[in-house]
Amino acid sequence: MSYAIITEDHERQRDEMVALASIYPENEFSYSKDKQIKCTANVFPNFPNKLEVRFTNCCSSVASDPVALCDKIFIEYLPPISLYIQLPDTYPSQRPPHFHFSIVWLPPWEISFLCQKLDEIWEENQGSEIIFLWLDFLQNGFFDLLGIQHSLDVSFIHMVHSMPKDNTASLAALCDPRAMNKTLSTNIKQSLVSYDKKQRKLQFGKNFHDCDICFEWCTGLQCIELKNCGHIYCKTCVREHIEMKLKGYNKDISCPSVDCSREIDASDIKTLCPSWFPQYEELMLRVALDTMDDVIYCPRTFCQYPVIRDENDSAPICYKCNYCFCVYCRKAYHGNALCEIASDDFKQLVEEYKNSNRRQQKLLEKKYGKRQIQSIEKHLTMDYLQDNSKNCPGCRSYVSKITGCNKMTCRHCQAYFCWLCGQEIKLEDPYLHYNDVNSPCFKRLFQGMDVDEYNNLYLMDDVNEGYID
DSSP states (O other): OOHHHHHHHHHHHHHHHHHHHHHSOTTTEEEEESSSEEEEEEEOOEEEEEEEEEEEOTTOSOTTOHHHHEEEEEEEEOOOEEEEEEOOTTTTTTOOOEEEEEOTTSOHHHHHHHHHHHHHHHHHTTTSOOHHHHHHHHHHTHHHHHTOSSEEEOHHHHHHTTSOHHHHHHHHHTSOTTEEOTTTTSOHHHHHHHHHHHHHHHHHHHSEEEOTTTOOEEEGGGEEEOTTTOOEEEHHHHHHHHHHHHHTTOSOOBOSOTTOOOBOOHHHHHHHOTTTHHHHHHHHHHHHHHTOTTEEEOOOTTTOOEEEOOTTOSSOBOTTTOOBBOTTTOSBOOTTSOOOOOHHHHHHHHHHHHTOOHHHHHHHHHHHOHHHHHHHHHHHHHHHHHHHEEEOTTTOOEEEOOSSOSEEEOTTTOOEEETTTOOEEOSSOTTHHHHOTTSTTTTOTTTTOOHHHHHHHHHHHHHHHTSOO
16 A cells, blocks of 8 residues: 555545544534544434424333323433544545544434444445535434434333343344444433433523513623523523512512413522522421411411320410411410400401411411401491491381392391381381471482392282282
């Protein structure tokens, strides 16, 4: 073999390496020179629309269940197609480069098919520098050749993961030795999800994003994508939002967007506000304890320790400060004496109870005690009666008017009285009160009734008198 040919090939190899290094970034192409030139090329597949990756469980015991048989994920990034190349002395004049593939998401026989394709490209361009053509094919023609457009089936690799290692080795021996898949014994699903998550995080950090709170254009390193909803904000704005909620002991720490009600994940809160996270954990613990019927808090402001009590125990003792207190008024235990509460506090509690829903009322009962709540309900009942009923002038019983005219009949003593003025009406002629021109309620018998109610009343009178069949 001529020394001149080898020298010329070495020169062409060096020129090819320099050209490729100027075209591709370092993470996509690199080379080194010892006795022979060795280079590594990485092609990073990414998809504008997420790629569906399917895992068919061929070994499922529930063969009739499609959910058990098939699982799938959606990803944007696949691990790189790695091509390892070593240049012989007589490349490119006579011999092709030595190479082998490493593709973690393809079975060995499909990688073997790719090896054959690179051999064909060499045969068509023998004597020419070939590495750029190989890389161009891997970037632009690879997925079309294998029919991978919108979905990828890795069921075989997923199944091989559960096979004995001896079977895996014998399977690889049947394929092209240049086809490598070192992950046949690893969890392919976990590998793909982990890689996709890592790449999305890297790309997020490289891009710029618009914060919907401050409307600033920020780098990805200055922003955060909320885990539960995917909304993106600058870290400063979300941090202030979370801190404001925690300062007010607000347990509902949701996404700042007006159109989103998703809670901010605990991991995001820990990342943004590490110094406030212990208070967040304490708040979440208190929320959980509030749902437990047998938990009551020590009323001492410096303690507030949760106490688990028996249902019939009206005087629990705090485990932390040994304070014995009444479960109804939250003051020091007072035996059989009635609970005391200040008038201003009672009025405030009445309004709070009045404006609460059933769940909130239960929590108030748990906080202030059943005896106080019974007193509040009695107070509200009296207020309702005073606002919506009137006393019978005969027996002083409360009478409510739901519908009908203003002539009222007491169910307790059967007395007649006027709803408008409260005056007792004579039994002999109860309507005289509304027909007498000197009466304050003259022609006001039907005052307050709507039109439909008035018409229905006259219709019933006609039916009773036999005018309508």
